[in-house]
Structures are given as C-alpha cells and as structure tokens.
Amino acid sequence: DTAVSQTPKYLVTQMGNDKSIKCEQNLGHDTMYWYKQDSKKFLKIMFSYNNKELIINETVPNRFSPKSPDKAHLNLHINSLELGDSAVYFCASSQGQGWAQPQHFGDGTRLSIL
C-alpha cells in the first residue's frame, strides 16, 4: 500500500498550459505539503495545509493554487506554465504541524515544460 501517492509521475507540456498534480495519503495524517526540487536539487517548501486549511504559502506565484478537498488529499493546480516551473514536485504528509515531525513523501512528479 502506497502511503503518499501522487499522479502523474511525469508531466510534459507546453508553456502557457494549465496542469494539475494530485496527491493522496492513506496514513491518517492531518498535515500535507507541496515541495519543489529545482535543477540545483534544493527541496523547497511551497505550501503546507493542516486539516484542509492553508498554513504556509512560501511566496509562491499565484499561478500555483493548492486545493485540499479533505485532509487526505492535497492537489496542486498550475496555471500558465512557464519554463522555470520545470522541476520535480513532491507531496508529503505528517501528523501534526510541527516541522520536527517526520514527513512522508510521495515519489514526485517530474514536470517538464517545452
């Protein structure tokens, strides 16, 4: 059983398109996250949700809009894709809001913008 699953695994699309990445966790966790790993390999937090409520938005362009229909799901919608959006996007979850809590990551979605 996959604990944190995200789809699709790969996404290749053209500049200007709109795309979504879905994430689901079956761990019963109440906090979910989106991270971006850029070409320099840094993992950077984008958003954090606790019980469907937005907790952290780390100065991400408003072309990125997370949606949490319930605490097991956190989807990421991206409008008007740009070349700089090419990266690997990881979803993660943890129990509780403390950053010291171990986070469980999905396998990532590799987004390539042509």
Added chain:
Amino acid sequence: DQQVKQNSPSLSVQEGRISILNCDYTNSMFDYFLWYKKYPAEGPTFLISISSIKDKNEDGRFTVFLNKSAKHLSLHIVPSQPGDSAVYFCAASIGNTPLVFGKGTRLSVIA
C-alpha cells in the same frame, strides 16, 4: 543564501566500512535536525533526527552527532551496506518555520 550546506556532493565507501556524511548550518537558532534518504525516482524517506538539546542520537546502524558550537552535524552509518547507496539530505527547522534542506550528498557503497 544557503542556511544548510552539504559541501560534499558525493562520497564512496566500501561495504562494511563507516560512512560519514556531513552537514553545516549557519543559523544558530535551528533547534531540530533531520536526515532523509532518497533513492532514484522515489521520494525522500525519514531516517533519523536530533534535537538541539542533544549531541547524539542513535538508531541501529545510524548515528547522528550534533556539534552546536561548530554548527555542524554528521550522520554515521556503520557498517555501510550496498542498500545504503542513495542521496542523503540534511534538514533543519526553527520552531514553526519550514524545514530548510541541504542539496544532498550521494553515497555509493561499493561491494
């Protein structure tokens, strides 16, 4: 400005020997440190953590050492096994602020 630095992009170690992965940080306010391990095409998995009130934490073959005065932590893996070959990320947090990750060190354990 990199607050968490892993200055060695890669490390090769023979099976059975000790692997030592290093991490330096600049912000003395960090109060919790975590290590994650990542295999290709998978997400990071939590390995071990340490609070700033401790200087050592051990879990099986994995030990993390924290030297607050030097703003340095290290992960020791003894004995190293081929399955330990992965990228290791160091991460740090201050209270309720998000984790800051290093760039990772690729460990290769040679049989």
